[in-house]
Amino acid sequence: MNPDSAAKIVDTVFQVLIDGSKQDYIGEKISQLEHSLQAAASAQKASADEETILAALLHDIGQFATSADQKQMLCDASALTDLDPTALDGDIERQISVGVTSHERIGAEYLDRLGFSSKVSALVESHVPVKRYLTGKYPEYYETLSAASKLSLKYQGGPYTREQVQSFENDPLFELKVQLRQWDDAAKVVHLKVPDLESYRSMAIRHLLQQQQVSC
Ligand SMILES: [Fe+2]
Incomplete structure (x- = not known):
């Protein structure tokens, strides 16, 4: 380019x-x-x-x-x-x-x-996968979501299962993806x-x- x-x-x-x-x-x-x-x-x-x-x-x-x-x-x-x-x-x-x-x-x-x-x-x-991960790993995170975000989570597949949580944690960009979601939530x-x-x-x-x- x-x-x-x-x-x-x-x-x-x-x-x-x-x-x-x-x-x-x-x-x-x-x-x-x-x-x-x-x-x-x-x-x-x-x-x-x-x-x-x-x-x-x-x-x-x-x-x-x-x-x-x-x-x-x-x-x-x-x-x-x-x-x-x-x-x-x-x-x-x-x-x-x-x-x-x-x-x-x-x-x-x-x-x-x-x-x-x-x-x-x-x-x-990664926005949606991280949301599914955080609600699967930390059920209390679900309570921090807006009503719209809670509703959309249902259509996005819901919180990750324990197996999906483990698999996501093996993603090479796992920490950055979670960090980005935290910056997003705070912005x-x-x-x-x-x-x-x-x-x-x-x-x-x-x-x-x-x-x-x-x-x-
Ligand atoms: Fe955002």
Whole structure:
């Protein structure tokens, strides 16, 4: 990927985040963009690596689009990287069309198509598995969830069983995935001053330039 392409991709991704700032963060008194920036700031404060900071910044990006727009997001991503914009994975296309694909999966697929690393995508996609893990391992965590999150957990497969908990703990990104969820849960502070979106531009461009040419 050349620097111009990387800059263009970062422009596009940041615009999605900015557009997301026009939405309220469901049930909270801060915007989606403030929420994302707070999660990224927590990652930065914890001296996380750049992939983890970017994953924190972009973890809800799939949520910034309606179901109808999600397919377009993936097509746009393909077009930006010279991939065939019709080359959507059949499974994900079917799931979008019936509205059952989680925003985490859309976000992860979107970032993957744009050339972000597999680690960034895996962390972004981990939101639901971590929720299932935490409610399975720590039943008291369930009580901290919002009513909407408790309801969605049922459709996401419910808390992990003991076997699933053990299996998840063997995931090489296990600790980071749980950490990201904790930053996500805490990123709801009204009027918290954190670095702005522009402060992540050079990091995002550098990350894209470090990746090998995207393949679909
Ligand atoms: Fe979030």
